Amino acid sequence: MKHHSRRQFLKTSASFAALAFAGSAFDFKKDKLRLSFSTLGCPDWPFEKIVNFAVDNSYSGIELRGIQRQMDLTKCKEFNTAENMAATMRMMKDKNLKFVDLGSSAEMHHNDATERKNNLDEANHFIDLAQQVNCPYVRVFPNKLPKEDRDTTIDLIVKGLVEAGDHAKGTNVMVLMETHGDVVESALIKQIMETANHPKVGLVWDVTNMWTITKEPPANVYAVLKNYIYHTHIKDAKLVDGNPQYKLMGKGEVPIFEAIDILHKNNYSGYYSFEWEKLWHPEIDEPEIALADYPKAMKQHFNE
Numbered sequence: 001m002k003h004h005s006r007r008q009f010l011k012t013s014a015s016f017a018a019l020a021f022a023g024s025a026f027d028f029k030k031d032k033l034r035l036s037f038s039t040l041g042c043p044d045w046p047f048e049k050i051v052n053f054a055v056d057n058s059y060s061g062i063e064l065r066g067i068q069r070q071m072d073l074t075k076c077k078e079f080n081t082a083e084n085m086a087a088t089m090r091m092m093k094d095k096n097l098k099f100v101d102l103g104s105s106a107e108m109h110h111n112d113a114t115e116r117k118n119n120l121d122e123a124n125h126f127i128d129l130a131q132q133v134n135c136p137y138v139r140v141f142p143n144k145l146p147k148e149d150r151d152t153t154i155d156l157i158v159k160g161l162v163e164a165g166d167h168a169k170g171t172n173v174m175v176l177m178e179t180h181g182d183v184v185e186s187a188l189i190k191q192i193m194e195t196a197n198h199p200k201v202g203l204v205w206d207v208t209n210m211w212t213i214t215k216e217p218p219a220n221v222y223a224v225l226k227n228y229i230y231h232t233h234i235k236d237a238k239l240v241d242g243n244p245q246y247k248l249m250g251k252g253e254v255p256i257f258e259a260i261d262i263l264h265k266n267n268y269s270g271y272y273s274f275e276w277e278k279l280w281h282p283e284i285d286e287p288e289i290a291l292a293d294y295p296k297a298m299k300q301h302f303n304e
Contacts, residue, residue, distance in 0.1 A: 033272065033295075033298055033299065033302060034060060034061065034270065034271045034272060035058065035059050035060060035061070035271065035272055035273075035274070035294070035295050035298060036054075036059055036060070036061030036062055036063050036100045036101075036271040036272070036273040036274070037054070037059060037062065037063065037273065037274040037275075037276070037291050037294065038063040038064075038065045038101075038103065038233070038273060038274065038275045038276070039062065039063065039064055039065050039066055039067060040065040040066065040103070040275060040276065040277055040278065040279050040280070041274065041275070041276030041277070041278045041279075041287050041290060041291055042278065042287035042291065043066060043068070043069050043278055043279040044068060044069070045068070045287065046067075046068060047067055047076075047078050047088070047091075048091070050062060050067070051091055051092070051095050051097060052095075053287075053291065054095070054097055055095050055096075055097065057291065057292050057295055058295045058299070059097075059295065060096070060097060060098070061097065061098050061099070061100035061271050061273070062092075062097055062098075062099055062100065063099075063100050063101040063102075063103060063271075063273045063275075064099060064101070064102050064103060064135075065103035065139075065275075065279075066103075066279070069279070071105055072105075072122070073102060073126065073129060074125050074126070074129055079129060079132075079133070085132065085133070088133070089133060089134075098134070098135075099130075099133050099134070099135035100135065100136070100137065100231070100270075100271045100273060101135065101136075101137040101138070101139055101176070101204070101231055101271075101273065102126050102129060102130045102133075102135050102137070102138050102139065103139045104122050104123055104126040104138055104139060104140055105119075105122060106119045106120065106122045106123035106126070106140040106141075106160075106164070107119050107140070107141060107142070107143045107144075108140055108141070108142050108143075108156065108157040108160030108161060108164075108177070109142055109143050109144045109145065109153050109156055109157050109160075110156065111149075111152070111153070111156060116156075116160070119160070120160060120163055120164065123138065123140050123160075123164040123167070123175065124164065124167045126138045127164065127167050127168050127171065127173050127175065130171075130173045131171040131172060131173050134172070135173070136172060136173060136174060136230075137173065137174050137175075137176045137204075137230060137231050138164075138168075138173060138174075138175055138176065139176050139177075139178050139204050139231075140160070140161070140164060140175055140176070140177055140178070141177060141178045141180040141181060141183075142157045142177060142180065142181060142182070142183040142192070143180060143181035143182065143183070144181060144182055145181070145182035145183055154188075154191070154192060154195075157177075157183070157192055158192055158195045158196045161175060161177060161192070161196045161198065161201045162196050162198050162201070164200075164201070165196070165198035165199070165200035165201040166198075166200075168200040169200060173200075174200050174201065174202055174230060175200055175201050175202075176201075176202050176203055176204045176230055176231055177189075177192070177193075177201070177202075177203055177204065178203075178204040178206055178209070178233065179203065179204065179205055179206045179209050179210050180206060180209050181209075184209055184210040184213050184214055185210075185214055185216075186210070186214075186216055186220065186221045186224040186225055187224065189203065189224075189225060189228075190224050190225060190228075193225075193228045202228045202229070202230040202231075203225060203228040203229050203230065203231075204229075204230070204231045204232065204233055205221070205222075205225065205229045205231075205232045205233070205259075206232070206233035206275070207221075207232070207233070207234065207254065207255075207256055207259040208233075208235050208236065208237050208244065208254045208256065209233070211254050211255065212237060212239060212244045212254065217255065217258070218255055218258045218259035218262055219258070219262055221259075222259070222262045222263070222266070226266065229263075229268070229270070230270055231270050231271060231273065232259075232263065232268075232270060232271065232272055232273060233273055233275040234249075234256060234259075234260065234272050234273060234274050234275065234294075235249075235254075235256070235274065235275050235276060235277070236248065236249050236250060236251060236252035236253075236254050236256050237252045237253070237254055238251075238252045238253050239253065245284075246276065246277060246281060246284050248285065248289075248290060248293050248294075248297070249293065249294055249297035249298070250297055250301075257301055260272060260298075260301070264302075272298065274290075274291065274294040276290045276291060276294075278290070
């Protein structure tokens, strides 16, 4: 996709947004289980298979984290021309699906000027694409927090979030920092959010990323971060020698259903997005198994 001017992006996005909105028959008031899955879990599937699988397995949303191992969504054929994008949005409309998050690889912690610019440029390109496909969120992440430069790095992360948030002004898109990498303590995350203090910046709460390192109870985390949570990543795991090994829902030791219950009881209005990290961990169950199991486990939990 050519990186046109921001004005051109915003001008052309309205028609795509209208198309996407018109195609969504998902009843948010009636359906308490807003389920999506990340394409990280099916790294080799073509887009049509992703869409059809979602429909066949009771999902209403898709979180895009690469398509067929191309992680820069702006380079995927589904979005690289106006014609292809229109066809993609028609397919989503026909299947009554919506994009719920675009997962960028943009890291906010970099100090090197070139690396920093490249990462912020990626975040901006994803924001522009999200506006065009009526996707409310773009995921970025903080990642590294070296002890020797902790305060400086925190400041860089905050500044990066503010810059990306400023780029999202005038759009329907928010920039969400995933609880990820070295930034998984609720107090620190709250500090970053409060310092950024930006209406276009919020959080993706990845419960497992946090719990496997900090062991903070979900109730405590939610109490601290509830005002900033707009999207979630849901998965289960067991710790083996201190490292998470991903398991099907309920087969691990993460208090994942405690977190889900807290969100549900507090009228969380976002998606419960299953993040099966198959791309990074090829040894875990195949997507046909894991992505089919998730909605069954969720519905069983809620006795639906």
